[in-house]
Amino acid sequence: MCGITGAVGLKDISNVLFEGITNLEYRGYDSCGVALMNRTGIIIKKNVGGVKDVYQKENVLRHSTKLGIAHTRWATHGQVTRDNTHPFVSCDKSFAVIHNGIISNHSELKAGLQREGHQFVSATDTEVIPHLLEKFYRKTSDVEASFMETLKLLEGTFALAFITRHEPDQIYCAKRESPLLLGIGDEVKFIGSDFNAFIDQTKNAVIIDDEEYAILSRNGYTVKNFVTREEVDKPITRIEWDSETSKKGGYPHYMLKEIYEQPQTVINAMEVEEKSIDRLVGLIQKSKSAHLVGVGTTYYVTLYANYIFSSLAGQYLPAISSDEFVSLSPVDKHSFVLAVSQSGETYDTLSALKHARSRGAKTGAIVNVMGSSMARLVDCPILQGSGPEICVISTKAALAQMILLTRTALKLGLKNNHLSRKGYNEHIRSLKSLPEIIEGVLNERSGFIHRIAHSHRNVKNWLYLGRGVYYPVALESALKMKEVAYVHAEGMPCGFLKHGTLAMIDSDIYSIVFIPPNSEKVLYEGTLASVSEIRARSGYVLGIHFDERTRDKNLFSEELILPPVAPVIAPLIQMVIAQLFAYFTATSLKRNVDKPRSLAKSVTVG
Ligand code: AGP
Secondary structure, three states, rough: OEEEEEEEEEEHHHHHHHHHHOOOHHHHEEEEEEEEEEOOEEEEEEEEEEEEHHHHOOOHHOOOEEEEEEEEEOOOOOOOOOOOOOOEEEEOOEEEEEEEEEOOOOHHHHHHHHOOOOOOOOOOOHHHHHHHHHHHHHHHHHHHHHHHHHHHOOEEEEEEEEEEEEEEEEEEEEEEOOOOOOEEOOOEEEEEEHHHOOOOOEEEEEEEOOOOOEEEEEEEEEEOOOOOOOOEOOOOOEOOHHHHOOOOOOOOOOHHHHHHHHHHHHHHHHHHOOOHHHHHHHHHHHHHEEEEEEEOOHHHHHHHHHHHHHHOOOOOEEEEHHHHHHHHHHOOOOOOEEEOOOOOHHHHHHHHHHHHHOOEEEEEEEOOOOHHHHHHOEEEEEEEEOOOOOOOOHHHHHHHHHHHHHHHHHHHHOOOOOOOOOHHHHHHHHHHHHHHHHHHHHHHHHHHHHHHHHOOOOOOEEEEEEEEOOOEEEEEEEHHHHHOOOOOOEEEEHHHHHHHHHHHHHOOOOEEEOOOOOOHHHHHHHHHHHHHHOOOOOOOEEEEOHHHHHHHHHOOOOEOOOOOOOOHHHHHHHHHHHHHHHHHHHHOOOOOOOOOOOOOOOOOOO
């Protein structure tokens, strides 16, 4: 999943192009490249490394231009080398192409083009596109017609764009599955993989749908369907977010900023209209079976909801990882499938939703990015309102999703008489108290967490343990440690230990255990029993719990005591603690926190 952008303007666009591709860097940062139009033709500047490095190495900004495209790469096909860096050009250098997605039939297309004498320089799937454009242009001398012939041959997913010296004032782009938008400014027109490509310049966006292409010039743009070739009238979508919220705001990393934004994130999630929650509850109640889907962090969010719906609504909603959904897929026209996604563009979750729709199921999605593919695909989109989440590591978005799913479970519990009005109001009050509690914990405990994380920065193996609803919190917390600190970490239900994993316990395996408030007696005692099992084998345990009496039991190697809170919010506070722990471990290990290696913010390929 790469980031693509382009700009054409009445004035020099070099700086806004640089800004745009920099803002998209969280989509992939293996290598970067630009194609700039000037009087003599197309200038290509590209190399391995992040946007800033490549712009310096290639001295890109010494070139002024009124039209250009840029790409930042997350490698899927071909090593991370200069040759495999976008843009790619045709043999006669008249076409330059950038692409996000996967051309699944690239091998056959390449073989055919090579037989016709085209020379390839890369191992990527994308490079077939400029050669196809060149092939058809030789036949038609018509850029748009060449583009249509090329699109007819491409299989797979793409958001792609090209410039050509045959029409030096236009940018062409097209979409199938991978996200693509236009940014409509007065003096400059943009293309981008998402809003961040042009949010500093214009709030007017045009969202491109599948099988559509657009032609941009400094005076305007047209959008057509590349199957019917008919013009499509597209509305302007106004972007709510302001560019400041997508800046670091004085924090060293977006991850820390977004962790500290969580009190406001919870307030925003609690302010999502009640009627949206009621719509979700209605769809769940009407369905014969309701399923939750997500992947990575959002799968763990759905697993968390699986427990919450059981305890608060007395209803079992299975959570299925969207990359496995199609294989399992117990859905039909009586089903409701609720997806969870920060970006709203994740390929696996989109495929799960499309599969469910093909079976006649009703669909819903809790998403953070307005206008995203998922928000436009499902019957019931819920915008979670967490603001831009730039760090690849999801923190605040996950918490907001858990809040919204908890509100939905509470309402369902009330409607199906599993929960009394009194119980419902109490839980809502607890949720509303969460922002202040998180603020307090972040301010009062972060020093301690920093010290512990730093002192254990060289620990190679962590076991994250929890019972019941604390198990998905353990899974999500282990994922944070893996993806930001690159440290091996495994999330596991406490009860699982004695069925095998306990054999692994020795001085090299460190455990973090999420202990519920002791008002949850069964879970509390069961969890402490697991702590004893580990301690009996001299294993290290960091216990995270809520009251002094637990401390007196002298069970832990080290412990973090949190202020006593209501059970419905206790797991969420512990998750925030674990986010900080992973963050401080990563900074102690000098990791690239906001752009961890080999990852990207939204995974738009299968
Ligand atoms: C989380 O920190 C990861 N970036 C990843 O697991 C992510 O949650 C997953 O790719 C789903 O992304 P989405 O929420 O945008 O759909």
